Amino acid sequence: MKLNQIVLKDILRRKRRVLYAALGVVIGTMTVVGVLTIAYAGENRIYGQIEKYGANLTIIPDINSIDTKLGNLSLGTLTVGENYISEANLPKIRDIADGEIRKALDINDNLPIATIAPRLYVNAPVRGITVIISGVLPEDELAIKNWWQMSAGKYIAADNEAIVGAMTAQVLKLKVGDEIPLNGSTKLVIAGILDETGSSDDYQVVVPLITLQKAFGKEGLISSIDIRALCNACPVEIIATALNQNIPGIKAIAVKQIANSEMDLVTKVNRLMISLAGITLIIGVFGVVNTMMSSVHERTRDIGIMRAVGASRRQIMQVFMLEALVIGVIGGVLGYFTGTLLAYGIGPVIFEGVSIRALPQFIPLSLGIAVAVAAVATVYPAIHATRIKIAEAFRSL
């Protein structure tokens, strides 16, 4: 028999007390793991957006009134039905965008470089529910949204075909081959259904631009333009500035700028959360100190017995530190799982629409924090235990 076996047997006898002590550790560790998981997801989402849209610019009319979004990045607001960009601006936009890229990358030919995808938004009822219908140039749109995958059917191949976002398909119960009327007269066939993207695309019906313009009498009008530059190193901010200076009535925004300011916000929120987690951790330490203190009092007699049969003060210290180790490991494991659950629960509330993933790389961190908390919290009670005198231990009964 060894000292750690004695400790384990004692822990098994006092399961409830030990779990109670572990609770303080769990609360601290849970908060840290939860917060870090959320923070990681929050930052990751932005990194993902930058990777996806980093080379992009969006152009919208200069007067705005409803929300538009690119992925999860808010791109400002826009008034559908009243404020448009004229299609006539497209060649000029191409000239400026390609011109800046050529300058930056030292290219001398005159072939088109950037992908330019104009879009028209119309709010219209489909099967009785109002949805956003996007009119796009199918090929250019797909070049920009190269991550689009069809979960059923095919992409738009003709002017009378449409694809629908995953959520729209679900809510409107649309299948491939279904026909939907557009503004009464025009009939569209659902060619395909988009795989879920996690962006606002999930809620749209996407149709060819020309079809939408005709159906609603908006020939020559577009609501927004997405521009994808050739590369991540392309001077998107310079292009945006040049567009804003040379074309009246539009607002060009580099996605990077939006991402950067959103990242600043995320970083600030993360810092706040991490400091709150730190406070919880400290509260947890005090909780464990408290429980361990009463555990020492409870076991005054046992400590006296051990001392009487030859335990040194160091060995009494060891008994409590071993117990702290067990409490730390239990607390660390529980803390990791509850923390991850916490992240799943409140992550999407803190960072809207963020997708939380369990992060196994936090398991060692979680165990480390939990064991450290338990150990720190046990030092004082354990020292107290070593000061108990045998005679006093037996007299206290």
Next chain:
Amino acid sequence: MLEIKNASKIYGDGAAKVTALDNVSLEVEKGGFVSIMGPSGSGKSTLLNIIGGLERLTSGEIILNGERIDNLTEDAFVAIRRGKIAYVFQQYHLLQSLTALENVLLPLVFYSANGKTEKAMELLKRVGLEKRVNHKPNELSGGEQQRVAIARALVTAPSLILADEPTGNMDKKTGEEIIRLFEELNRDGHTIIVVTHNPEVARITREVVSLQDGRIVSRTKNVGKG
């Protein structure tokens, strides 16, 4: 083997001063069996506690096997508890989470990495508990628990066993069994000092020391025992 020279123990000071031991001198031979008797407050438990290092002397000396032990630090006294002095208490003082066998092994856990199970089994057999080795204290009677405590005291092969009212919690019959066990242990060569109220216990010891008001008032050798 054990020598107590002019031992005094005073609690508190000024008006609240209590003299628990007043200049007590006593020697116990190897193989001795001494009972200490006296009314409550006579200082008999204090005497046992100072021998066992549970309390400190105010003045005087305690010499065990030629070595002074009264001035040892708390940490140095640990070595005395590991094989020189063992205790048997009125309340048994067993760890509730451990079985009889594990309680007997407990002293060895603290000064060697591994307990010697065979030795503990042998001792449990010696005290007549070979059938109860895997029972926990709450599954044992008072007499059985005290037997476990005695086996635990023996496991380190101590020079001296100190017993504080070992039969104090027992009915007459169980108490007699424990007394007989102590008698056998002494016959086997163990040196034992026992504090007791029980005249039955005093009768079997070789010497009876009577205390009153912290002083030895009589020392009687039992006929046919010493």
